[in-house]
Amino acid sequence: MISLEGEWKLQLDAEKQGQQFPFSDVITLPGTTSYARKGPKNEDVLIGALTEEYMFEGSAWYSKEVIIPDELADKACFLYLERTRLTTVWLDGQEIGSRDSLNTPHVYELTGHLRAGKQTITVRVDNTGYPTKGGHLTSPDTQTNWNGITGRIELQFYGESYLSGIRLDPDLSVRSVRITASLKGIAEGPVTVAAASFNGLATHSVPEQEFTISSSEFTIVYELGKDAQLWSEATPNLYNISITLKNNEGAAIDRYELIFGLGAFKTDGDKFTINGEKTFLRGKHDGLIFPLTGYAPTDVEEWLRILGISKSYGINHYRFHTCCPPEAAFTAADMLGIYMEPELPFWGTITEETDEGHNQAEQDYLVSEGYAILQAFGNHPSFVMMSLGNELWGSKTKIDSILKDYKTFDNRHLYTQGSNNHQFLPSILEHDDFFSGVRFSRDRLFRGSYAMCDAPLGHVQTDLPGTMKDYDDQIIPPDLRNGEVVDVEAGGTIQIQYGTEAKTVELGDAAGEWIPRIPVISHEIGQYATYPNYEEIEKYKGPLKAENFKIFRERLESKGLGHLAAKYFECSGQLAVACYKEELEAAFRSRRLAGFQLLDLQDFSGQGTALVGILDAFMDSKGMITPEEWRTFCSDAVLMARFPKYNYLSGERFTTSVELSWYRSGTPDNLELHWELTADSGTLAEGTTETKIPAGANYIDICDLNIDLPAVKHMTKSVFNLQIVGTDIRKTYDLWIYPEQNDNMLEGIHVFEELSDEALALLEQGGNVLLMPNPESLHNAIEGFYCTDFWCYPMFRSISESVNRPVPVGTMGLMINNSHPVFRDFPCEEYSTFPWWSLVQNSKSIIMDGVNREWSPIVQTIDNFERNHKLGFLFECQVGSGNLMVCALDAGKAGETLEGRQFLFSLANYMASKEFKPQYTASTAELQQLIQ
Template sequence: MIATIGLEGTWEFQLDGDKQGLQVAYDDTIALPGTTSYAGKGKRNHDAHAGSLTDEYEFEGWAWYSKTVELPEELAGSTIMLYLERTRVTTVWINGEAAGTQNSLCAPHVYNVTNQLKQGINTITIRVDNTYYPTKGGHMTSRDTQTNWNGITGRIELQCYGTAYLEEVRTYPNVADRSVTVKAKLVGTREGIINVSAAIANGSNSHTAAGMTYMVSGEEIEFIYPLGTDALLWSEWEPNVYQLRIGLQQGELTTDVHETFVGLREFKTGDGAFTINGAKTFLRGKHDGLIFPLTGFAPTTVEEWLSVLTTAKSYGMNHYRFHTCCPPEAAFEAADRLGIYMEPELPFWGTVTDESYENHNAVEQQYLIEEGYRMLKAFGNHPSFVMMSLGNELWGSKERIDEILSNYKAFDNRPLYTQGSNNFQFVPVILEHEDFYCGVRFSRDRLIRGSYAMCDAPLGHVQVGPQGTLKDYDDAIVPQGAAVKQAGSAAGDGTIQIQYGTETKVVQAEAAEGELVPHVPVVSHEIGQFQTYPDYNEIAKYTGPLKARNFELFKERLEEKGLGHLAHDYHVSSGRLAVASYKEELEAAFRSKRLAGFQLLDLQDFSGQGTALVGMLDAFMESKGLISPEEWRTFCSDAVLLARFPKYNYAAGELFEADIQLRYLRPDALSGFKLSWELRAGEETLASGHAIASAYGSGDFVEIGRIALDMPEVTEMTKTSLNLQIEGTDIRKSYDLWIYPSNIEVDSSGVSVFEELSDEAAAVLEQGGRVVIMPKLDGLQNSIEGTYCVDFWCYPMFRSISESMNKPVPVGTMGLLIEQKHPLLSLFPSEIHSTEPWRQIVENSRSIILDGTDKSLQPIVQTIDNFERNHKLGLVFECRVGAGSLLICAVDAKQAAATLEGRQFLHSLFRYANSEDFSPQAELGLQQVRELLK
């Protein structure tokens, strides 16, 4: 390219929703780059989508854009391309003459308009259609993410070349000899002179390679450009990027200059792991669906992507998986500069077929295959583009999928390829030509993440226990002992019903006997999905075309139930439980030696699919105030300390043992480091010690040693913190542990305890007595099942899916809101949110639905419901009934008494019920109580 003519600015504009064709005169103008929605064009949308954000100016159809541009005399005779960086289906006319149609969703639209432009004034007309795509488009066009916008974003320009120029310039880094192999096509000539130079373009390091000149000939050219023996390598730790400049010379005249980023790197696989330049790395990935609420489309400037990716990196991320989408080039350039491993994905979520299928989708499939080639050509030079996926949760022909992989690898062997993300779900397979596997299980029970939806049960260990930090996925990845069937529970006709997006579908399930043992690196797919209750203060942040009317609707529902004053506490309490769940989820991944990485869903909230507020960051990639990046990195970074112990609750004098490990993923050795540890209760140190060990470079899994101590004697329930620190580094970790007095006795004497509101219980209340009701759980109709973990993804979506699959509906609750200063808990000190002492108690409980009761009846221990139901749920609550005092606790007393923490809870509860502090203020009638306990 020798010159550009920018086309950004004001364009004449006309909406054509009914596709009638361009009217005689344009009736409006619009600023490009941009979209119709961002510009506020069209009829205002007054809908309120409960399951996603609402586009205030949603438009689908044709939109016409026109602009006049002057072609200067000095550019006459040039080869000229119209470049549209990112758009939908475009049809172009130059001075009224058709120039063609293009339909890539992921790559730029480039039109050769050399023969249609004339010297002087020209009119460029572009029709953009955002309907009837060859494919549904995944998250490139989804309302759930960046919306199905209409417009043109990014660079819009005329690119001018000489009569001879380079096309499809591709660079192949060679780490061994510090060189770059350049391949390209010569257009307009069959010989020329190539002048090449390169210099580091970012960071604190500097290096300039010697310029070189090459005589080339033929249609396809290839040469090797040495960067020098002292050339710098690219990795997550040192993202050294070279700006490579390639000039094509014809005689004395330069007719084309091509600039591209190059990073010297080898991203490979070996021994079940990923390596970068020979050093092991562990993928700490983030899902991304191109959610940008202030615009409704993905940014196209490097500065915007640097901001987003820098935030992700501050939370320990080194990898991005783009769910059924591909970001603009600016994202790859930002990732180049920051050292983030990128995995774009074809915009497809469906079934790959061959001719043997009854509904062979040949047109869509060919489009998607071509889209993959377009992505490789457009972005493949970026060092950050290290992986590629064929789509999300695909089904269909394994042979056809493998054939597509094989063809891509033959065309471009620079990235690593996978058949897709979580393909074939319950019946996974590893194909011949895929380089790594991404999924959630290897059979029904061989799970490699910690949480699942009810429709995909069994649930994960984070959701159902056990307590402690011993869980890893090594045996699930490579099982020991007896053979494991690969297949799930297929029907007699060989089909299986699965979750598919926000719906269900029936697919063919080929049952295979024996173990599926992976021989490629394994990446755990979409881990986490722990939901937090909405923060309604976020509504004010939606100042762009997307409005949080879903949040407004949820807020109205909560207020209608009389619970609006609890919204902030719901958000904080559910969020803190989600933090603890993510910590265990991530640590289980780091504990797994056979796991090569994970892809989190998600670090940020997901705005659609029912509204899934699963992030520590909101949809704007801004903190929710739940955890700092520094604290998050203690369990998600390139150096993670791990303590492995069986439980969190201990009796005084009981032996505590923990094996201390270090998952070390930094390139520099850490020889003879000193680990210091201490067990603290507040400001008091209860025990301490240290150990010496070494880590010899990236990929080390260091067994540091064992901590063993008798828990100190305590006279009351005591929360402690086990703190680990590698001295002189930022590597640290802490775990909460609880110690209980020995020989805790549950003494209910002096208290009238009943299983129901019997006549006897009513008589005690009428006489002004004190009654505790601990009802039989299986008889409580007006209640919700007890569960410890927060809801998975979001209740509305998976309730609907479970119902359609005739499977159990999720419990859908989001942890506890605890009145921690209430005297009932004086001997069972608690946070405002669920913590491990509550796990076994809650899992053997039910929460009573208190809808319609007076606002004064505030449960002492309340279960947080999801934003669809918004039940007022009481686990422990009290009220006056006539002259008496009633305390209701919907916990299985027998099960609670069988555990250390349960006995402590009952001890505290009965002590309170027998004290003067037991003086409820809210009042209910006998009949009301009977209705609640029916």
């Protein structure tokens, strides 16, 4: 092998005029023009994604002189370019050929073209005119449409005879590996195989075996023995397999070392299995976002770091959105035990040849790209699943035929038609091994959140907070469990979200409501946005710059709210974590679900700027939650309690069922649960329960608990702690206990629904007034919505408007001045917690744009980075000689709940006290401008 890494001559050719001499620049490869800061500086600034500082699109010519030693000149030789775009190669001016794979190495045979001494290799790389759009491989939303060559760049030399196309097929049942390869050069010869395990606690060496090969295409079976170590997420044991081709005298003439894992990732009914044991997929989406380079790393060490971070948060599965990672990612996943699912680079419509707009060339390319992925990476034990694309539409017959052909070609993996195909009218195809989606019909939802343009919304967005929700009745509705089929409307068109825009698609024929009988994965769950962290701007030291963050910060500062950015970030983040906890637990409570794919554990820096991660785009923690705490609701063993609400009356009975989702290897005979209910005053109740576990159980009903809550005179926050004794398996839930309350919490307080002459007169006379406008009557206000925004407001506002549907509310939780005396009887955090749910849902927040910066709401609703409204949920001011409190809350509806009455009680006590002395003085004109 001769490495070609290092300095290359460079000629940029944006207009595609052809090669020009002399070359005007140099570049270090592997790398990209953007990373090397080549070409004109980009004057455009993106708001919906990161901005590439030096963006070049067109042809780039790379040239390098290489010296070929005499002894290699007549050898078989291949030029290997690990990852690039569309390439054409010349050797000493003679064109060798072209390659167009976006996912796999470009390999050129140079045999017969080489001579000893100095020769010039020229590679033209074009990042325009792709056979397909390329999905997240070429998108400015993810790794950008870079130009260059990344990873290994080398000349590979072989002798007169060598092996090619080696394929490893594990056979768990007999502890062996079937080795298939082509023999180039001689037609026969001895091949020896040896293997030694690594990456595990135990070691295992397999004796060398010799096989006689008598044809150019051969298959041999290498027995690993009964002591063979198995590969799985829990025990990612691997083998180094050495395959040596010898001549008739016994001398080695070709040798390969390959990594191999003996494992079997299969399905069993509605679950996945690994080596015969059921497993639950805890997945994340990955779009190859790497802000410091703009392209995916190709070294194993970096992927070990990245995947290791995900694994520390309980992730055992990666779904690559319309892309396939480099080989280093699979190698790292092999070592860590992560189940990988690459996807064809397609997000569109698959058509039949007779359909209008049919693009046969594109479909042929996509199919060939799938075969290339299977051949390049299929030996990796971590490569267990494959998808045909993201949210595909079109011919189900054609899609299924592609699936069938792939499965015939390579049956080592499980296949699916795509991720969330035919979104509103999905069906399972004959050759689907598993199904990935978000709904089975309009109302059969198995995800916790949705965009307004895809309404109805999910339970995390709309339902009273509790821990009862699972998706079992959505996966198999009670009225369909006897095999009945309910017809649904067929035909017509529908407008859907498509990338950052909207698209009209044909619904096609309805298949009726159906019951899935293969594993179901919930697609792109979560999407709970957080406010930007502007301190992150300084981390973008590579080719991608956070100009969008700078614009968002300038917008906020122009509204006089820049000083609140850090609190917006912290408070929105805590609400997002709470939403994710409920989303994930609902998945773990669902006994018919096979797994989920988060979107995402990390921020997605494009498509409007979707800051949906608990990690930033660099895979660094945003400080919202530790990996240890996240794993309490995202792991191979998740302890959960089911109860309908978080708010309880003094002395009320707290009833809950405790259960355990268990996907660890082996099942204990019994386990011991210790539980306790604590408060600041100490332990309120505790107990221990021992449970026997059925062999092979994955869902364990531990016990039902009935706990009489203590009598309290003040609102009390308690913590319900659960722990499986002697393990790391634990869980905590916050509960709130309220004292007995009167029906009329505002007795003695002057309450007005509008800023009437009577209210103003009372204020002028020095009175105290509570203004509670009916939320429905307000125009200068934003609707109350407890859950944080979905994905990001600007993108989905635009999509909703284009398809004529309601736009999202777009808010991101509360920022609360919790040290204010108004909360003396309603103690709370600085951010949204469940006592606020019914208050927020029955309210509006008044837009206070333009008011004096000193007039700060006591409770402020956090707006998104596009609008940046100053939103007052609760605020006070002095008017004339009197004092005014404003809260656009439906007091009647709030008064129907414990937490609502307690809030009103606390509000009234504060207003009746001497502490009710607002610092800001507002004029009548200011108030009338706000209260519309």
